[in-house]
Amino acid sequence: MKANRPKRDVHPDLARERLKCNFNIEEVTNIIDGGKDKTLERKKIEDIALNNGACLDEIPDECLSIKERYENAIRKSCIYSNIVRNEMLEITGMENFESPVLRRTADAFFKDISPFMLHLGMFVPTLIGQSTPEQMAEWLPKALDMKIIGAYAQTELGHGTFIRGLETTATYDPDKEEFVLHSPTITSYKWWAGGLGKTANHCVVMAQLYTQGECHGTHLFIVQIRDLDTHMPLPGIKVGEIGPRMGFSSADNGFLGFNSFRIPRQNMLMKHAKVEKDGCYVKSAKHGKLTYGTMVFIRVTLVSEMSFNLSKAATIAIRYSAVRRQTELRPNEPEPQILDYPTQQHKLFICIATAHAFQLTSKWLWDTFQAVMADVRKGNVDALPELHALSSCLKAVSTSDALSHIEQCRFACGGHGYMLSSNLPFIYSFVAATRTYEGDYTVLLLQTARFLVKAWEQAESGNNVTPTVAYLNRTANTKRVVWDNTHEGIIQSFQAIAAGKIGQCVRSIRDRIKSGMDYEDAWLMTTVQLVAAAEAHCRAVLVNTYWNEMIRLTKSSSANVKTVMHQLAVLYLMYWALEKTGDLLKYSSVSKQDLDDLQRRYEELLAALRPNAVSLVDAFDLRDEILHSSLGSYDGCVYERLMEEAQKSPLNAEPVNPSFHKYIKPLMQGKL
Ligand SMILES: CCCCCCCCCCCCCCCCCCC/C=C/C(=O)SCCNC(=O)CCNC(=O)[C@H](O)C(C)(C)COP(=O)(O)OP(=O)(O)OC[C@H]1O[C@@H](n2cnc3c(N)ncnc32)[C@H](O)[C@@H]1OP(=O)(O)O
Numbered sequence: 001m002k003a004n005r006p007k008r009d010v011h012p013d014l015a016r017e018r019l020k021c022n023f024n025i026e027e028v029t030n031i032i033d034g035g036k037d038k039t040l041e042r043k044k045i046e047d048i049a050l051n052n053g054a055c056l057d058e059i060p061d062e063c064l065s066i067k068e069r070y071e072n073a074i075r076k077s078c079i080y081s082n083i084v085r086n087e088m089l090e091i092t093g094m095e096n097f098e099s100p101v102l103r104r105t106a107d108a109f110f111k112d113i114s115p116f117m118l119h120l121g122m123f124v125p126t127l128i129g130q131s132t133p134e135q136m137a138e139w140l141p142k143a144l145d146m147k148i149i150g151a152y153a154q155t156e157l158g159h160g161t162f163i164r165g166l167e168t169t170a171t172y173d174p175d176k177e178e179f180v181l182h183s184p185t186i187t188s189y190k191w192w193a194g195g196l197g198k199t200a201n202h203c204v205v206m207a208q209l210y211t212q213g214e215c216h217g218t219h220l221f222i223v224q225i226r227d228l229d230t231h232m233p234l235p236g237i238k239v240g241e242i243g244p245r246m247g248f249s250s251a252d253n254g255f256l257g258f259n260s261f262r263i264p265r266q267n268m269l270m271k272h273a274k275v276e277k278d279g280c281y282v283k284s285a286k287h288g289k290l291t292y293g294t295m296v297f298i299r300v301t302l303v304s305e306m307s308f309n310l311s312k313a314a315t316i317a318i319r320y321s322a323v324r325r326q327t328e329l330r331p332n333e334p335e336p337q338i339l340d341y342p343t344q345q346h347k348l349f350i351c352i353a354t355a356h357a358f359q360l361t362s363k364w365l366w367d368t369f370q371a372v373m374a375d376v377r378k379g380n381v382d383a384l385p386e387l388h389a390l391s392s393c394l395k396a397v398s399t400s401d402a403l404s405h406i407e408q409c410r411f412a413c414g415g416h417g418y419m420l421s422s423n424l425p426f427i428y429s430f431v432a433a434t435r436t437y438e439g440d441y442t443v444l445l446l447q448t449a450r451f452l453v454k455a456w457e458q459a460e461s462g463n464n465v466t467p468t469v470a471y472l473n474r475t476a477n478t479k480r481v482v483w484d485n486t487h488e489g490i491i492q493s494f495q496a497i498a499a500g501k502i503g504q505c506v507r508s509i510r511d512r513i514k515s516g517m518d519y520e521d522a523w524l525m526t527t528v529q530l531v532a533a534a535e536a537h538c539r540a541v542l543v544n545t546y547w548n549e550m551i552r553l554t555k556s557s558s559a560n561v562k563t564v565m566h567q568l569a570v571l572y573l574m575y576w577a578l579e580k581t582g583d584l585l586k587y588s589s590v591s592k593q594d595l596d597d598l599q600r601r602y603e604e605l606l607a608a609l610r611p612n613a614v615s616l617v618d619a620f621d622l623r624d625e626i627l628h629s630s631l632g633s634y635d636g637c638v639y640e641r642l643m644e645e646a647q648k649s650p651l652n653a654e655p656v657n658p659s660f661h662k663y664i665k666p667l668m669q670g671k672l
Pocket residue numbers: 077080081084097098099102103106114116117118120121122152154155160161162163164194289290292293295296298301305384385388437438439440443447450451
């Protein structure tokens with residue numbers, strides 16, 4: 001079902017905004033995409049996907065029942081995956097199947113989420129990262145060709161965070177050369193896996209491996225759960241959907257229980273450890289946590305995912321703010337566009353800057369991830385702890401920041417931002433889940449904190465530390481950094497805050513141990529500070545990486561593009577410096593006067609960015625089909641679209657609802 005929407009003239013306020021633009025929009029788009037060729041490739045892929053029957057539903061998804069919504073999502077997923085399989089992968093190359101461009105075009109089909117998302121997002125990456133070459137040859141072509149559809153079933157009803165506490169067992173039976181999968185308790189039921197409830201016929205399962213009477217901890221297994229022809233659950237499998245949730249409504253998140261369910265020995269994913277035919281356990285991994293690889297991969301991809309979601313929200317809120325007028329400033333003057341209010345600019349310009357910060361940082365993180373994985377393939381796992389610390393904190397902070405900025409975008413749109421047709425509630429509830437899944441915010445920051453405490457101790461004793469914490473060598477033994485309001489000065493202050501907080505954690509732990517606590521309790525009592533220290537470290541990484549990447553990527557840009565990209569990065573530094581004034585006062589020599597100056601310069605920068613605001617979001621180059629928003633479309637015809645969407649409410653299908661005659665009228669007549 002494709003609805004034909006009337007083509008409208010661009011709203012005069014938006015047209016005027018676009019005339020004010022003083023930089024080359026395409027150049028900025030190229031920087032965001034990673035180069036001119038990448039922009040061309042993205043546009044080509046978007047054309048293929050979006051001209052092929054995407055994407056507008058006659059009846060909005062939110063007006064459908066749970067069942068209809070799922071069925072519609074499956075229908076569209078099949079159309080979409082055919083386009084991916086037959087046309088898009090030819091352009092991106094098979095090796096780039098998870099390319100953010102595919103992810104982006106998928107949004108044109110699904111306002112919420114595709115039930116196939118986890119198949120491509122986690123099942124396939126797990127096959128690639130955890131299989132032997134033989135297993136890969138067996139499973140991967142089938143998965144990429146959609147001959148099998150998979151989910152990633154790790155979390156259980158009783159445990160998500162503490163993976164070592166998972167209860168599902170996989171016990172090897174050497175006589176039959178099979179593993180017996182079993183769910184011994186209600187809490188051992190797999191819970192949450194996307195696509196597992198109704199869609200998947202296979203899944204990757206994490207279970208405690210038992211062989212020759214010994215438990216070897218959690219390992220991954222590939223399990224067929226449904227008949228490929230009838231789609232009925234196989235005997236010994238109990239599978240279903242977990243029920244309505246805040247978002248992810250069409251992803252059929254599922255539960256799964258095993259009753260002594262048998263799978264062949266070859267179905268254990270054996271890249272890092274194997275069980276021989278006789279039941280002998282052989283570990284080849286050089287690092288104990290390599291089976292957690294898919295999670296690290298997704299944490300890395302989530303940073304660019306956050307940039308994308310934030311750029312959508314910012315585009316919607318800024319275009320709307322250019323069209324929306326509210327409140328006379330002076331009698332008899334026209335009401336200003338709400339984008340003219342500095343308070344509105346304060347809510348929104350940071351969203352543009354943050355989308356850039358996350359995008360540039362995510363590319364750098366992706367390159368780091370690739371380099372570390374190349375080393376791992378050669379048997380060198382030295383850089384894995386740093387990658388884990390880095391991907392953990394960047395995942396935590398980027399998802400958390402994106403969520404609060406997206407909420408600000410909704411606030412910035414007033415009442416209309418609360419409408420589902422604005423798409424802001426969908427974007428918000430999707431991003432809300434990212435703060436929890438793939439490792440909860442607090443839990444991941446505590447992982448980073450473990451690494452930071454060790455790094456601080458190394459730096460304290462004069463040893464060199466790894467690159468992302470190299471600032472500790474400079475600052476670990478310094479009390480307060482001298483405040484300097486240049487960008488270098490602000491970046492160094494963030495590093496000083498991080499170093500100061502990590503040092504304070506180390507001292508707290510030591511003091512607690514001195515006063516008689518054991519290490520575990522001393523750590524536990526310090527965790528509030530440890531989370532704050534890991535967050536501070538992440539901010540130091542973000543400001544430094546964003547700045548350096550911005551300078552590198554704009555080297556050959558035109559003067560005005562350099563200026564506007566520079567302004568955004570400075571805005572980002574100033575925004576966070578002002579958010580963290582308490583920390584600056586504690587760990588740098590900043591004075592009240594310096595902070596007042598900083599505030600004034602920040603306000604001037606908002607005003608300087610104001611004329612380019614609409615063009616900056618145009619540079620994200622998000623087609624209306626991807627935005628799905630009555631408030632954010634390119635033409636800015638907000639009121640017409642809101643009215644059009646209202647007409648689609650099922651309550652407007654009849655002039656009088658039957659409940660009037662059934663309940664209201666009898667109530668009015670005193671007959672109820
Ligand atoms: C046709 C339509 C298609 C549509 C679209 C197509 C588009 C293509 C797709 C693109 C996708 C992009 C978007 C992706 C969306 C994905 C949706 C995902 C949905 C959600 C999925 C999930 O949530 S899956 C489950 C995730 N679960 C978790 O993350 C659990 C969190 N817990 C943990 O990670 C761990 O338990 C732990 C780290 C908290 C603790 O582990 P453990 O107890 O085992 O360790 P210790 O604490 O004892 O630590 C020991 C030691 O190991 C170090 N360590 C821990 N983890 C790692 C690691 N991963 N790597 C390296 N090192 C690690 C730890 O730091 C300790 O080190 P020390 O030196 O001892 O300090």
